[in-house]
Amino acid sequence: MSSEATVGAVEGPQRTLGQFALRFRVSGVLAFLILLSAGFALLRPQFLIPENLSAILSNAAILMIVAAAQAVILITRNLDVSVGSIMGFAAYLTADFAARNPGVGPALVLMPLAIGGALGALNGLLVSYGKVSPLIATLGTMSVYRGLTYVYARGQEVTSNRLPRWMIELADARLSGVPILVLLAAAVVCLLAAFLRFYPLGRRMYAVGSNPEASAFFGLRTQRIVLLAYVVGGVMCGLAGFLYAARVGTVTVILASGWELTSLAAAVIGGVSVTGGSGNVIGAALGAVVLATIDNGLVLLGVPEFWRMFIQGVAIVAAATADVVIATRIRRSLRVRRRLVRSAA
Amino acid sequence: MSRRLPQWELTLVVFTLVAAAWSATLSPYYLSLDQILNSTRQFVYPGILAVGLAVVVVLGEIDISLASTLAFGAVLFSKFSAAAAPIWLAVPIVVAACAALGALNGVLVARLGLPSLAVTLGTMGAFRGLAFILGSETGYTSFDDSYLYVGSEELLGSLPISFVLFCGVALAVGVLMRRTVFGRRCYAVGLNKEASWAAGIDVAQLKIQAYALAGGLAGLAALVWIGQYGSARGDNADGAILLVVTAVVLGGVDINGGRGGILGVVLALFLLGTMRNGMGLANVAGPTQTIVLGALLIAGVLRPAIFRAVARVYRLMFPRLADAPN
Numbered sequence: 109m110s111s112e113a114t115v116g117a118v119e120g121p122q123r124t125l126g127q128f129a130l131r132f133r134v135s136g137v138l139a140f141l142i143l144l145s146a147g148f149a150l151l152r153p154q155f156l157i158p159e160n161l162s163a164i165l166s167n168a169a170i171l172m173i174v175a176a177a178q179a180v181i182l183i184t185r186n187l188d189v190s191v192g193s194i195m196g197f198a199a200y201l202t203a204d205f206a207a208r209n210p211g212v213g214p215a216l217v218l219m220p221l222a223i224g225g226a227l228g229a230l231n232g233l234l235v236s237y238g239k240v241s242p243l244i245a246t247l248g249t250m251s252v253y254r255g256l257t258y259v260y261a262r263g264q265e266v267t268s269n270r271l272p273r274w275m276i277e278l279a280d281a282r283l284s285g286v287p288i289l290v291l292l293a294a295a296v297v298c299l300l301a302a303f304l305r306f307y308p309l310g311r312r313m314y315a316v317g318s319n320p321e322a323s324a325f326f327g328l329r330t331q332r333i334v335l336l337a338y339v340v341g342g343v344m345c346g347l348a349g350f351l352y353a354a355r356v357g358t359v360t361v362i363l364a365s366g367w368e369l370t371s372l373a374a375a376v377i378g379g380v381s382v383t384g385g386s387g388n389v390i391g392a393a394l395g396a397v398v399l400a401t402i403d404n405g406l407v408l409l410g411v412p413e414f415w416r417m418f419i420q421g422v423a424i425v426a427a428a429t430a431d432v433v434i435a436t437r438i439r440r441s442l443r444v445r446r447r448l449v450r451s452a453a
Numbered sequence: 454m455s456r457r458l459p460q461w462e463l464t465l466v467v468f469t470l471v472a473a474a475w476s477a478t479l480s481p482y483y484l485s486l487d488q489i490l491n492s493t494r495q496f497v498y499p500g501i502l503a504v505g506l507a508v509v510v511v512l513g514e515i516d517i518s519l520a521s522t523l524a525f526g527a528v529l530f531s532k533f534s535a536a537a538a539p540i541w542l543a544v545p546i547v548v549a550a551c552a553a554l555g556a557l558n559g560v561l562v563a564r565l566g567l568p569s570l571a572v573t574l575g576t577m578g579a580f581r582g583l584a585f586i587l588g589s590e591t592g593y594t595s596f597d598d599s600y601l602y603v604g605s606e607e608l609l610g611s612l613p614i615s616f617v618l619f620c621g622v623a624l625a626v627g628v629l630m631r632r633t634v635f636g637r638r639c640y641a642v643g644l645n646k647e648a649s650w651a652a653g654i655d656v657a658q659l660k661i662q663a664y665a666l667a668g669g670l671a672g673l674a675a676l677v678w679i680g681q682y683g684s685a686r687g688d689n690a691d692g693a694i695l696l697v698v699t700a701v702v703l704g705g706v707d708i709n710g711g712r713g714g715i716l717g718v719v720l721a722l723f724l725l726g727t728m729r730n731g732m733g734l735a736n737v738a739g740p741t742q743t744i745v746l747g748a749l750l751i752a753g754v755l756r757p758a759i760f761r762a763v764a765r766v767y768r769l770m771f772p773r774l775a776d777a778p779n
């Protein structure tokens with residue numbers, strides 16, 4: 109009996125166990141979503157009518173983008189609590205610009221993207237090159253960005269009649285019955301998922317998040333990769349801010365405040381670990397749909413709005429517990445595997 | 454390191470004096486004892502939260518649910534006041550209940566091994582939700598006078614009782630951290646968790662105790678809150694956690710654990726309070742104050758990076774000096 113054959117034989121089933129657990133995490137979110145919907149549908153049949161389901165998805169669409177942005181940053185073992193402020197800043201400046209230049213065309217979209225990218229880059233610089241703890245750095249920029257929005261706005265707001273017509277129509281447009289917003293969010297999330305899954309740079313983000321020291325020794329430019337993750341997150345927040353402005357019509361300075369927590373909640377519920385290196389953006393987007401479903405169902409059930417906070421909080425803790433349990437399982441199976449390999453050799 | 458920390462605390466004192474001098478030039482009303490003492494009021498409840506948070510941060514963890522624990526405590530106080538229960542009965546029960554919420558955080562973090570940011574992010578929503586569920590959306594404002602005493606009255610004419618309470622809490626926790634086994638173990642765990650465990654410290658139990666302490670202090674802060682604002686509602690102190698974390702970090706407590714003390718946190722609170730007070734008197738708008746607060750927070754944590762950059766420039770300019778053995 110050769111040692112190589114034994115190693116191979118041991119490795120096979122163990123690897124599938126690990127893969128199963130990882131796949132289980134995202135399918136777990138899906139199963140939870142289906143269970144939740146079934147529960148709401150049983151209690152309130154009108155939950156299942158197409159209009160309601162489409163409303164849930166529309167509500168979830170923008171959060172899906174922000175949750176995915178948060179996920180990219182979480183994967184590199186970092187955090188961004190300034191996402192809501194970036195959205196507000198980008199949305200207000202863009203809306204104000206559009207109101208001053210009435211003839212502006214769809215090229216306007218580039219403006220929030222650039223603003224978001226720049227603000228995200230500042231976060232990334234502080235975290236990667238300034239070596240500031242990500243929570244502290246982005247907590248600081250959260251108030252700085254929001255404060256700058258206030259100062260720029262001087263107590264004004266941009267009302268929907270001053271925004272370009274196409275912007276408002278974009279939010280309500282449908283493509284064969286499906287809201288454009290949902291399609292757009294799904295496309296952005298899928299593109300990002302593909303980037304993280306198939307491109308070397310995407311894999312490196314996971315590597316940096318799993319073990320920053322090891323990836324630095326391996327030769328990855330970890331600082332640059334973290335910076336890039338923040339820029340990608342910022343650009344997506346800029347886009348989300350723009351879409352949010354188009355959707356609500358009236359752009360105020362408090363736009364999207366509180367979204368930092370909602371986006372974190374969506375990402376954590378979707379199986380993105382706050383300790384980095386695991387989870388994916390599709391899960392985060394599903395987490396956003398879960399949150400929107402809970403919101404919608406509670407309204408249908410006539411449950412007071414503040415129960416939402418409680419349920420969201422419990423869901424976050426439950427999701428984090430599930431992550432740790434799975435991680436321990438995987439680590440234990442790896443240890444068994446290593447011991448078997450060693451005894452075989 | 455031990456040489457650098459007092460330096461930082463001295464820097465905070467200098468900054469505070471500069472801010473006070475600047476405020477005095479901005480407004481003629483600044484330099485009055487009544488005014489200054491009265492201005493400490495709005496910093497008492499975030500101050501008590503910051504002292505509790507500092508203990509948790511020294512252990513290398515974080516608790517962003519403290520403001521929500523305060524809201525829960527405030528609503529619980531309103532229940533006792535509505536039931537006409539005496540205040541001496543209400544205070545220990547509310548503080549114990551808030552400590553239990555903190556201990557729950559601690560159990561989730563230390564026993565289950567969950568990341569503290571995720572846990573307290575969750576409980577931040579859950580506790581606030583609990584406060585709303587327990588109370589109502591309209592809030593409670595008809596507190597009995599005995600409940601408002603600590604947060605609203607003054608001793609000797611102009612010394613707020615809440616400020617005295619804060620000084621007492623800070624002193625007690627400061628002594629706890631510097632002079633007791635518990636405190637020294639917190640620093641040990643914050644510096645090196647594995648080594649402390651190997652040395653026989655029950656790390657999990659220590660963390661649970663620290664979280665419970667922070668939660669209990671949040672209950673005390675709730676007493677100050679209801680006295681100062683006269684109302685209890687689920688959204689009490691919403692968003693206050695930014696100020697609390699800023700004070701802890703600016704006070705020189707290392708966010709990775711093991712370094713920093715209560716004195717620094719108290720001095721940072723004085724600095725923040727002086728600046729807020731001065732800017733308020735000078736009619737600086739709220740948003741601008743927020744920008745300054747955020748910038749201060751970042752500057753507080755960039756400190757080591759700035760030191761490093763200075764050291765690197767120094768080494769580039771005088772290579773032989775820096776390399777010489779000292």
